[in-house]
Amino acid sequence: LRTADIGSDTSLWWAVDPILMQPTAGKVRLMSPKVDKRIVVASDVAQLMLAAQDGIAKADGGVALGWAAGRYASVTNLLATYGYLVDGVEAPDAPAPWQHWGPVAWAYHMSLTHPGAHGTSARVAPEQEAATRPSSFRDFGDAPILLLPRLSPRGDMRFIDVLERRRTHRRYVPAPVGLEELSDLLRYTFGPLRFADAGDLGVMQLRAAASGGARHETEAYVYVFDVDHVAPGLYVYDSLRHGLVSIRPGLFREELDALTYHQGPALSAAFGVVTVAQSDRMSWKYRDASAYRVLWQNVGCMAQIFSLMCASLNLGTSMTGAIQMEAAHAALGLRTASELVTFAMCCGHPALREDGQPMAVDTPNTPFRP
């Protein structure tokens, strides 16, 4: 981070702001959302860039760094040509959208658009791979389990009606969701429906949702508030046995509401689901930053199944991307840093307007410019 303002002093070189420096194998990669080209430089050039945070003299700046005048002049001129050194008044912002999302988000985007360039690890030996291959299923051992019914799905709504009914509902009426409905929602969103033999990759599950490489790393943590025949509490869904394993009993509405920045739906919903990605299931097979993007794309596919299932059962759902991630990691009792909290959803009987639409939606009643 730059510690001084450029001002109008053109006798100094300044490092472009923001700048990211990634040390790699004795060299340093320079990147900035304001510069088209990413370049790799020797470590003493990176040191020059660090010194340029406070401005370095164009004329005799090499002296302070212990550089020969000729090299100092040619290196600084080259860095200036690329745009890594600037003088005078600098363009105030990085280009959209990075001026809002920041250099770290930009660097992540670059790692996706330039795969393999950013600290991805080499593949390990095949024999090691087989030994370390994570299971496609989470093993709950012989933990006591509340087994759920295995019946035909409760809903029989036409698919097109399901699509038209899906809406975000943020308020629910105080009525329990049935055990069979909870069972349907978990089974069709998070449960395996078929299995596939993938050779060296093992036997994989196939769910209603698509998933990159059929890794199906998403697990469901269920906050039960008001579900028939299920004691309130926090559970984790065991998809192989199709049941709920208790994490802790109790009515934790306020806890889920706090984890989702007090947005409200958890205070009236019948139950909530916080999803967790077992990321090693994904990273074991895909050893590139783009797998992280696919992991989040999988969350979208999963959430769509959940919300459409809710609509098909005449239930409402709300989705929340705003989650206190660290607090949620602790609240769910997650065991490792590779378990990533990804999404929060609530479900219940929605409070509706007279025309069946969610309370929060204002339908326009005067002409408007689209």
Ligand SMILES: Cc1cc2nc3c(=O)[nH]c(=O)nc-3n(C[C@H](O)[C@H](O)[C@H](O)COP(=O)(O)O)c2cc1C
């Ligand atoms: C990834 C994602 C994150 C969301 N996060 C929130 C949220 O934090 N709070 C909220 O009230 N709604 C959230 N929503 C719901 C959207 O606001 C909602 O989908 C949108 O207003 C359109 O309304 P509809 O779902 O009824 O079509 C989220 C939706 C998605 C897909």
